[in-house]
Amino acid sequence: MEAAGSVSAGVTPAVAVVDGAGTVIGWTGAAAELTGYGAADILGRPIGTLLPLDGHDRGGERADLPRTGLTEVRRRDGEVVMVRADAAPLSLGDAGSRQEFWLVSAIPAAIDLATGTGPLLESLMSSFPVAMAIWDRNLRCVWFNEAAERLSDGYPYYRIGRSLTEVVPGIDTQALQDAMREVLADSRPTIDREARWSHGDQERELSVSLLPLAGADGRPLGVCSVALDFSSSKARDHLDLLREASVRLGSTLDVMETAQELAELAVPVLADYVTVDLPEAMLAGTEQLQRPAATEVGIPVFRRAGVASVHDGAPESPWKRKETVSVPPGSPFMEVLHSRRPHLERVLDTSPGTWLDLDPARARTTHATGMHSLIVIPLQARGDVLGVATFARTSNPAPFTRNDLLLAEELVMRAALSLDNARRYTRERITALALQRDLLPHDLCGTSTVEVASRYLPSDTHGGVGGDWYDAIPLPGDRIALVVGDVTGHGINAAATMGRLRTAVRTLAYLDLPPDELLTHLDHLMAKEARGFDATAATCLYAVYDPQSGRCTMAAAGHPPPAIVTPSGDVTFPALPAGTPIGVELGAFQSYDLHLPAGTLLALYTDGLIETRQADLDAGMARLGDALAHAAPRSLTLERMCTSVIGSIVGDAPAEDDIALLMARIQA
Numbered sequence: 001m002e003a004a005g006s007v008s009a010g011v012t013p014a015v016a017v018v019d020g021a022g023t024v025i026g027w028t029g030a031a032a033e034l035t036g037y038g039a040a041d042i043l044g045r046p047i048g049t050l051l052p053l054d055g056h057d058r059g060g061e062r063a064d065l066p067r068t069g070l071t072e073v074r075r076r077d078g079e080v081v082m083v084r085a086d087a088a089p090l091s092l093g094d095a096g097s098r099q100e101f102w103l104v105s106a107i108p109a110a111i112d113l114a115t116g117t118g119p120l121l122e123s124l125m126s127s128f129p130v131a132m133a134i135w136d137r138n139l140r141c142v143w144f145n146e147a148a149e150r151l152s153d154g155y156p157y158y159r160i161g162r163s164l165t166e167v168v169p170g171i172d173t174q175a176l177q178d179a180m181r182e183v184l185a186d187s188r189p190t191i192d193r194e195a196r197w198s199h200g201d202q203e204r205e206l207s208v209s210l211l212p213l214a215g216a217d218g219r220p221l222g223v224c225s226v227a228l229d230f231s232s233s234k235a236r237d238h239l240d241l242l243r244e245a246s247v248r249l250g251s252t253l254d255v256m257e258t259a260q261e262l263a264e265l266a267v268p269v270l271a272d273y274v275t276v277d278l279p280e281a282m283l284a285g286t287e288q289l290q291r292p293a294a295t296e297v298g299i300p301v302f303r304r305a306g307v308a309s310v311h312d313g314a315p316e317s318p319w320k321r322k323e324t325v326s327v328p329p330g331s332p333f334m335e336v337l338h339s340r341r342p343h344l345e346r347v348l349d350t351s352p353g354t355w356l357d358l359d360p361a362r363a364r365t366t367h368a369t370g371m372h373s374l375i376v377i378p379l380q381a382r383g384d385v386l387g388v389a390t391f392a393r394t395s396n397p398a399p400f401t402r403n404d405l406l407l408a409e410e411l412v413m414r415a416a417l418s419l420d421n422a423r424r425y426t427r428e429r430i431t432a433l434a435l436q437r438d439l440l441p442h443d444l445c446g447t448s449t450v451e452v453a454s455r456y457l458p459s460d461t462h463g464g465v466g467g468d469w470y471d472a473i474p475l476p477g478d479r480i481a482l483v484v485g486d487v488t489g490h491g492i493n494a495a496a497t498m499g500r501l502r503t504a505v506r507t508l509a510y511l512d513l514p515p516d517e518l519l520t521h522l523d524h525l526m527a528k529e530a531r532g533f534d535a536t537a538a539t540c541l542y543a544v545y546d547p548q549s550g551r552c553t554m555a556a557a558g559h560p561p562p563a564i565v566t567p568s569g570d571v572t573f574p575a576l577p578a579g580t581p582i583g584v585e586l587g588a589f590q591s592y593d594l595h596l597p598a599g600t601l602l603a604l605y606t607d608g609l610i611e612t613r614q615a616d617l618d619a620g621m622a623r624l625g626d627a628l629a630h631a632a633p634r635s636l637t638l639e640r641m642c643t644s645v646i647g648s649i650v651g652d653a654p655a656e657d658d659i660a661l662l663m664a665r666i667q668a
Helices: 029-035 109-115 174-186 233-248 255-266 280-284 332-339 360-369 402-439 492-509 515-530 617-634 638-650
Strands: 014-019 024-027 069-074 080-092 099-108 131-136 141-144 190-199 202-214 220-229 273-279 301-309 324-326 343-345 373-381 384-393 450-457 466-475 479-490 538-546 551-557 563-565 592-595 601-605 659-666
Touching: 014 029, 029 069, 029 099, 069 220, 080 131, 174 190, 174 202, 174 220, 233 255, 233 402, 255 273, 255 301, 255 384, 255 402, 273 280, 301 384, 332 343, 332 373, 332 384, 373 402, 384 402, 450 466, 450 479, 450 638, 466 492, 466 659, 479 492, 479 601, 479 659, 492 515, 492 538, 515 538, 515 551, 538 601, 563 617, 601 617, 617 638, 638 659
Parallel strands: none
Antiparallel strands: 014 024, 014 099, 069 080, 080 099, 131 141, 131 220, 190 202, 202 220, 273 301, 273 384, 301 324, 343 373, 373 384, 450 659, 466 479, 479 538, 538 551, 551 592, 563 601, 601 659
């Protein structure tokens, strides 16, 4: 039998006529050739002799007739052939003597696939550039495409009727047989399985996927194998590029970083020069973008978010990262934005009269660098156009191909989803940060006996701004209440909850409640508010200082203790009763008294200052103690001391969590 791609589209199907009882009453020569049964052997016998039956009625359809679709036929020699079967009813005679018959036709699956008349996807046609084959339940090849035929010299199993169980010197198919039988058994595909084989002087590395094929009755009939040959360095590089893209793209929720990652990934494997241009609104993360807005002259303005080149300094780009980029009308960039379809220009036309005449900057660099092939692709995600990605070749003399375009589209599609996620995150983070800063005190002030200063540092790595807060509340008798807290979670909801808690603490503070009672009321209030919604909790430290007695009374709700720096420079952390977080409604809070002489320094903080992935709370508190001990003897103002403490602990590294720091100095 010839390969599937070479079978004529005019092959005659095997046809049988079956009466109402399921008995064969008509039989064609093509049916005899397909099954090995002549007319004398089969006429008068039930059609079930040839078809694998389930014996169940199928809603009015005869149980002894096949469904339309893929099924199997038993040949006279015992072999089972995969076919595409059709069963159509026939009515003969007049109304009084009408008889019901069935016309059953079958075409071998190999022929069916070659002609494209079967139910399988068009992607299984012979011209598909990936090696594909279909194997029956005995692991025999029943169809393969032209790409598989090109491998058949070194891999002889790509032959109609050839079984993987046959032994070929130098080729071990046992692992592939086991994988196929597993797919047949559980009907679950196997994706991207690496395989290697050698035959003579040929060595191949393949990425093989195995897909189960079910018949019309739902039973497994065979396996479709899809093999991507990446033995050549180019194919292997392309596969490695896609694998690296799946890891790197989206690893950060920063728009500029994601754009730069896309540019760097594609150089030099795909292109010599890559740019990613995004509109202003995309970078700001504050507007819902449908299409980039135009200026008065009709030229959209972008920012260069990513650029990479095989040449140092990217001489192909007239604009550096973050600089404004304009594109002229009639250019491929405008065409892509308007049509939302990619642009492939295998040989870049730089002759007079093209769009480059309207873009002198690009024209100069195009001619100077020898740019000769171009791909421009829109960055699209969830219905929005986010910008454009441009790929060009200068040093590589080969023009872009259609396969290069497909690879570039795959990269851009993955990057666009990551960019959209980063855009949404940035927009929400900016909103939450604005809300957070608006809800924090703007005019924090102490009293005549207590000087205060504060710092707030938002997180750079979490999914949004958190709910850290601080406050200093003047009370009657020249007393002052100091409070710091941290709402669980991040984002707008955490910031809004923080604002409600800060307002509640101020209201309860004016009732002149002791710290433990204030936290109890706050716990009940938050628990009552959270009923019916997602559970929210918070930690809090509340302290009241009385200058008349020099006594500071404080209570904690699951919050780290304050740091106390004595006038002599010693740093201690009082052993406060830990308490339970706010919102769990347990009310287990106790007040703790301390005497604070003049010159004492208090530091109230949230856990973002002392806790990291590499260090626990105890290690962080030790670092804070060292920073305070180093800064205290230098007679710094409280403002500069806040800066010094955060700088020595956090440094230039991005904050892993929000940080709130409230410092208070007891005056004489």
